[in-house]
Amino acid sequence: MSALQEIKQLKRQLKVAEEEREILKRRRRTSRETVSQVRLYQRQPVLFRIITMCRVLRVKPSSYYDWLSRDLSDQQIHRNQSELLVKAAHNETKERYGADRLHAHLSEQGHNISLYMIRSIKEQHGIKCRSHKRFKVTTDSNHNKLVYPNVLDQKFDAKRPNESWVSDITYIWTNEGWLYLAGVKDLYTKELVGYAINKRMTADLVCKALNMAIKNKRPNKGLIVHSDRGSQYCSHAYHKTIKQHQFIGSMSGKGNCFDNAPIESFWGVLKNELVYHQDYKTRFTAINDIISYIELYHNQTRIQKGLGYQSPRQVWFDYYRQAA
Numbered sequence: 001m002s003a004l005q006e007i008k009q010l011k012r013q014l015k016v017a018e019e020e021r022e023i024l025k026r027r028r029r030t031s032r033e034t035v036s037q038v039r040l041y042q043r044q045p046v047l048f049r050i051i052t053m054c055r056v057l058r059v060k061p062s063s064y065y066d067w068l069s070r071d072l073s074d075q076q077i078h079r080n081q082s083e084l085l086v087k088a089a090h091n092e093t094k095e096r097y098g099a100d101r102l103h104a105h106l107s108e109q110g111h112n113i114s115l116y117m118i119r120s121i122k123e124q125h126g127i128k129c130r131s132h133k134r135f136k137v138t139t140d141s142n143h144n145k146l147v148y149p150n151v152l153d154q155k156f157d158a159k160r161p162n163e164s165w166v167s168d169i170t171y172i173w174t175n176e177g178w179l180y181l182a183g184v185k186d187l188y189t190k191e192l193v194g195y196a197i198n199k200r201m202t203a204d205l206v207c208k209a210l211n212m213a214i215k216n217k218r219p220n221k222g223l224i225v226h227s228d229r230g231s232q233y234c235s236h237a238y239h240k241t242i243k244q245h246q247f248i249g250s251m252s253g254k255g256n257c258f259d260n261a262p263i264e265s266f267w268g269v270l271k272n273e274l275v276y277h278q279d280y281k282t283r284f285t286a287i288n289d290i291i292s293y294i295e296l297y298h299n300q301t302r303i304q305k306g307l308g309y310q311s312p313r314q315v316w317f318d319y320y321r322q323a324a
Helices: 003-027 034-042 050-057 061-069 074-092 099-108 115-125 203-217 236-244 257-273 283-298 312-323
Strands: 164-174 177-186 192-198 224-227 248-251
Touching (some): 164 203, 177 283, 192 203, 224 257, 257 283
Antiparallel strands (some): 164 177
C-alpha cells in the first residue's frame, strides 16, 4: 500500500470514528428506545449513515427498516390528533378552562376525547389554566344606615330567571389608579345582568348597575335583590330603586362573605381568567377589556359546570323556550 493510499484510509477511519463519537454523544441526550434513536438522528442537520448508526447503537439494519415501514397504531394516531385539539381548545378558550370544561367544550364540537386523556395531555405538555395579586377593601359596613334583613339566607338555588339577584363591588388596578366594578348576577342563569364601572366607589355606581339589570331583564315585583352591608347599598338612592320596583331587599350578615358567595365567585373567575394577566396602562383599556369579557365571553359562551356545561345565555334561552 502506498503512502497516499494509507493516508486516505486513515482519513476514512478518522471520519467514521468521529461519526460514531457524535452518535454516542447524542445518544446520551435522549431516553428514546434504541430503534427510535436511529430515526431521530436521521432527521438531524448532521446526517449519519444508517449503517453506521445501526452498528454503533447495536441495531440490526433490517430491524430498523422494518420499524420504519410500520404504520402508527390507531391509538397513537388518536393521541396525536387529541393533543392538537386540546392545545387548540386551550388557546381558543384563552387558557381559562380546566380539564372538565375542556372535555365539555370539545365534546360539544363533536370530538370524542376522554377526560382521562385530556388530563394526561395537559400534564404531559404542562398545559395550565391562568391563575393570582393585590387586595383592596370595598365594603364599609361601619355606618348607621338602613340595613335589610338576610332574606336570601344562602338560598342560591333559584328555580327561574329573575327570582334572585346578588350584587357586589370589586376593584381593578390600572397604572392610572383603581377602577371599581359593581355587578348584579342572576342566580338561575349565572349571567351578569347588570354592571357599572367607575374610578369612584359611590352609591351612584351600584344604582347604575341595578338599573342596567332592570332595563335588560324587566323583572317582576317580588324579585330578591341581595348585597352586602356596604354603605353604597345602604344609601337612600339604592333603597329608593328597590322600593320603586317593589323588589325585596336582602343583605348579608355582618362580616359574613359566604352570604354573597355567588358574586364573590364571579369576581374570582374574572380576575383569574382576565385581570391578573393584564398590565392595564389606562382605565379606558381596562374598561373595554372587562366589558368584552362580560358581554362577549362570560354571558354568551363561557360554559359552566353548575349549568350542565352550558353558557348563561343558553340556559336563559332554554328556560323561555320550554316555558313558551
